[in-house]
Amino acid sequence: MDTKQITCSYKETIRGAMQCIESNSKKVIFCIDEEGVLVGILTDGDIRRLLLNGYGMNESIENHINRNCIYAFQNESPEEILKKFNSTVTIIPILDYRHHVVDYAEYDEGMHISLAQPQLNGNEYQYLMDAFLSTWISSSGKYVTKFEESFASYCGMKYGVATSNGTAALHLALLALDIGEGDEVIVPNLTFAATINAVLYTGATPVIVDIEEESWCISPEEIEYALTDKTKAIIPVHIYGQPCDMEKICDIAQKHNLYIIEDCAEAHGACFDGKKVGSFGDISCFSFFGNKVITTGEGGMCLTNNSELNEKMRKYRDHGMSKEKRYYHEVVGYNYRMTNLQAAIGTAQIERIDSILSWRKEVEDNYRTSLSWVEGIQLQKNDMEKREKITWLVSILIQPEKREKVMECLKKHDIDVRAFFYPLDTMDIYSKYARKECSVSHKIAKMGINLPTTYNIDEAVIDKIRECLCMIE
Ligand SMILES: Cc1ncc(COP(=O)(O)O)c(C=O)c1O
Numbered sequence: 001m002d003t004k005q006i007t008c009s010y011k012e013t014i015r016g017a018m019q020c021i022e023s024n025s026k027k028v029i030f031c032i033d034e035e036g037v038l039v040g041i042l043t044d045g046d047i048r049r050l051l052l053n054g055y056g057m058n059e060s061i062e063n064h065i066n067r068n069c070i071y072a073f074q075n076e077s078p079e080e081i082l083k084k085f086n087s088t089v090t091i092i093p094i095l096d097y098r099h100h101v102v103d104y105a106e107y108d109e110g111m112h113i114s115l116a117q118p119q120l121n122g123n124e125y126q127y128l129m130d131a132f133l134s135t136w137i138s139s140s141g142k143y144v145t146k147f148e149e150s151f152a153s154y155c156g157m158k159y160g161v162a163t164s165n166g167t168a169a170l171h172l173a174l175l176a177l178d179i180g181e182g183d184e185v186i187v188p189n190l191t192f193a194a195t196i197n198a199v200l201y202t203g204a205t206p207v208i209v210d211i212e213e214e215s216w217c218i219s220p221e222e223i224e225y226a227l228t229d230k231t232k233a234i235i236p237v238h239i240y241g242q243p244c245d246m247e248k249i250c251d252i253a254q255k256h257n258l259y260i261i262e263d264c265a266e267a268h269g270a271c272f273d274g275k276k277v278g279s280f281g282d283i284s285c286f287s288f289f290g291n292k293v294i295t296t297g298e299g300g301m302c303l304t305n306n307s308e309l310n311e312k313m314r315k316y317r318d319h320g321m322s323k324e325k326r327y328y329h330e331v332v333g334y335n336y337r338m339t340n341l342q343a344a345i346g347t348a349q350i351e352r353i354d355s356i357l358s359w360r361k362e363v364e365d366n367y368r369t370s371l372s373w374v375e376g377i378q379l380q381k382n383d384m385e386k387r388e389k390i391t392w393l394v395s396i397l398i399q400p401e402k403r404e405k406v407m408e409c410l411k412k413h414d415i416d417v418r419a420f421f422y423p424l425d426t427m428d429i430y431s432k433y434a435r436k437e438c439s440v441s442h443k444i445a446k447m448g449i450n451l452p453t454t455y456n457i458d459e460a461v462i463d464k465i466r467e468c469l470c471m472i473e
Contacts, residue, residue: 141340166287170198238267420448
């Protein structure tokens with residue numbers, strides 16, 4: 001729309017302003033002075049109130065303009081502008097440096113709200129272009145090493161091995177630990193299928209165990225119950241940003257001489273007892289899929305402090321090729337390498353992980369404030385002893401009979417939500433790997449909803465979500 005249609009003189013009459021609003025159908029007019037400088041805003045609501053207060057149609061709007069209106073400048077980022085919207089401010093003038101109206105931004109009420117969305121407004125584009133222009137677009141190039149080093153150092157670990165995705169990272173970790181046929185690996189019932197699939201790739205037998213009711217993470221008691229003389233490793237999954245009880249799990253592993261492979265795909269930056277997740281296991285695995293805390297599009301990484309495991313993972317990642325003798329293959333390996341292009345994005349993302357985690361927490365805090373009084377829902381625990389969760393996807397529990405209706409209501413408002421993962425043992429292909437009833441995970445999985453967790457979740461969106469949660473009897 002031409003900006004002329006959305007601006008009028010600050011000296012216009014009520015009639016003139018009404019005509020402008022009528023013709024632009026935006027329910028608002030931006031009032032400008034003779035030089036074109038923004039003076040303020042007048043809405044159709046303001047005009048209605050003036051008429052109700054007895055003002056005539058020929059009254060000048062000059063003294064009735066809202067001069068403390070919200071505006072944005074041309075050079076502000078979309079994220080900064082989005083933050084200015086709220087339930088009453090849905091249209092914002094965009095100004096140039098002279099304060100002339102050059103455009104406007106409108107919050108579309110029907111705007112689609114995604115469950116997750118990467119935030120790529122740091123150095124991502126610059127580094128990606130740098131990698132692109134260097135022509136090192138495959139897995140050689142400076143960004144792969146840079147990303148490996150910076151991510152490992154962020155987690156307090158010595159070595160990082162970047163991979164094509166998080167599932168490949170889990171597989172690589174199991175291969176490096178020589179886990180295979182005849183071995184058993186303990187996994188939680190509530191996780192994404194990649195955790196158990198990686199075990200199955202190796203020919204080992206996964207053993208599914210139940211979760212803790214409070215944390216939704218693997219239960220140390222159930223791990224102990226599932227141990228046999230074939231057990232070789234445990235894969236604790238820090239689910240939905242919540243750390244597992246790593247003290248108890250490490251004790252069990254030490255006592256029974258077991259490996260720990262941490263699955264940190266959903267918990268970058270979370271801590272247990274002041275230590276980052278990913279620093280407890282023999283190897284820890286991360287995913288950088290587009291919906292994760294930080295992303296490389298697709299991507300993953302294994303971390304370890306063990307130089308031998310580091311070398312072994314590098315070999316398996318690169319077709320099993322000898323480091324010293326190129327094209328001589330020592331083991332049957334895989335192509336699990338990350339590209340320099342992906343790593344360029346990752347390098348920019350890790351630079352900003354603290355600020356990404358802090359806006360995520362802010363989003364969760366806003367949900368907590370708004371939803372705390374909604375009856376019948378339970379937010380994910382954030383006050384468990386020794387556990388410092390991070391916000392991946394804000395998660396709540398609600399009675400199963402209400403859950404489908406709430407999800408339907410949110411869908412109608414074009415708000416993406418997700419039910420919790422199906423417990424592994426409820427799927428035909430995995431059910432045989434649970435040796436015992438997993439009643440806690442069944443209960444939690446039926447109640448869980450992941451809510452949209454993106455930087456544009458403002459009060460208006462949370463209000464809509466709350467309405468859906470309250471409306472359902
Ligand atoms: C718990 C868990 N483990 C593993 C993965 C696998 O990661 P990716 O999708 O990068 O292969 C995911 C991610 O989707 C996950 O959520």
